[in-house]
Amino acid sequence: MxxxxxxxxxxxxxxxxxxxxxxxxxxxxxxxxxxxxxxxxxxxxPFRQPLKGSSFKSSKAASPDLSRSKSSKSPQHAKTNGNDNGRAWELARLVHSQKTRLVRFPIIDLCDDDRASLSYFIHRFVARNRADSYPSNMTCLPSILTHDGHGLLEVTTLSVAQMAAYNQLGCDRLRVQSYRNYGRAIGMLQDTISSGQGVTDDKVLAAVLLLCTFKDISGEGFGDPSEHVSGLYSLLEMRGLEQLATGRGFELYVLSLLRLHVYSFLHDDDTYSDPGGMEHFLGLFDPLMRAMSLTTEMLHLRHALVRSTRGIQQLIDTLSPCTQRCHEDAVDAQLLEECFQVLYKFDDWDEGAPVYWRNTFEGRTVPIALGKVATGSHCYDPETACTIILIRLSRLILLISVLEYLEARVRQDARREGAVGSGLADYLPALEHDVRITIDDMLSCVPYALDEVDTSGQPVPTPNDGAGALIILQPLKIITSCQRATSQQLLVCESFLGRMNRAIGIKSAAVLKEEASLPLNATEIRSLVI
Missing domain, CATH: 4.10.240 (CD2-Gal4)
Incomplete structure (x- = not known):
């Protein structure tokens, strides 16, 4: 022609x-x-690059599967410019090299770069949908994307997918288009909320969650979801109990609660906790929701401990010694009793969870008691491993908060030469030991959460690592800021975060002083953890 x-x-x-x-x-x-x-x-x-006969021979010899799939495409897809095809097929080769069946997504009116970006994102960052409807990271996404490609959810998904592809390929055009689509998604979300039409649809809530995921992948604000928390809270309250009637609605509800918990921890703010009061009510019947309810209760106690510790100096300045001593004793007794009761509830959850898992989730490994995973005698499926890490995180945060509170009291009692401080100091060694055991348990679950190890303990050649990484990102970042973690634990945790940043492309996993920590391979990490 x-x-x-x-x-x-x-x-x-x-x-x-x-x-x-x-x-x-x-x-x-x-x-x-x-x-x-x-x-x-x-x-x-978009000038086409010159093609040579030798390049065809080398490409056919290197990837025969790719050649067959390319030749089977319809003629209308063959008429694209050379640069677009090069970037698209580079992403396609990355996906096809996994040697696994891709999750099929709806064909929408997009160019090849966008199709490849969506395919890569769904394959790596969306958890596989299983028969038992266990909540995981956006397993419902492929089923609710529509064919037109111009709705709120479709534009938001494309924005996140383009940013994920940019982190892998470094193509500036993908980053520019990602931010452009992100702005379009924000505008469409505002229009949807202001009009009130379809605001309680699953697609709207999924779009807001993907906007939070955009922050994780792009690294903006280090993954802080504060920009979208108020919207998540309002949507959950408007959707009511009806959203829990389907597996898709329950999964979106759980993912939204996780974002609200992260915000509450980072900002010491209980404003958006337990939307609609459903979390506490459902916790009476469902162990998964009971764990979420314990996390909310833990955050309330943590904030009370922080406020009490900050108010110690004010009490010293405004109250007499006798009144101050009586007030502190009352606060100590009440707060410590509530904190230890919640810790006992976590132990009770560990005892009751195996029975619930056996009766509800077929083919999944059951949770075990604290400290048993680190011995190397137990394995997890990815979704259960993520759940265990999140529950251990709640326990860890409460332990650290109690330790900081008790240490502040002990230091003040020592300055006043009081006798009560010695009683509080007796709790410290046991709590510090519990902190290290909890961190060991969390780090031992990470290879399973990233789908790098199967339920039999064998390495997985094609892990679906991005889905689990988005779930356990904040727990690992909290471990790196824990002053009571051992140097070995910090080394392993920073290595996991470094791989999330460099290999998976989650830029909010960037660790300060990352260049000072040496990367470890999977064998070295497992030997350190076990």
């Missing part, structure tokens, strides 16, 4: 429909006439 002498510089949709584009920037007006948003423009000079 004779080359006409110039490349089309119209928008993507006008080029696909083979009509004249007015080329208005940033979006053309002809798309608006047809009632569809303009998808924007590609690179202005």
């Amino acid at each position: 004779v080359f006409p002498g110039h490349f089309s510089t119209g928008c993507i949709r006008c080029r696909q429909r083979k009509i004249k584009c007015d080329e208005a920037k940033p979006t053309c007006r002809r798309c608006d006439v047809y009632g569809l948003p303009c998808p924007g423009y590609t690179d202005q000079f």
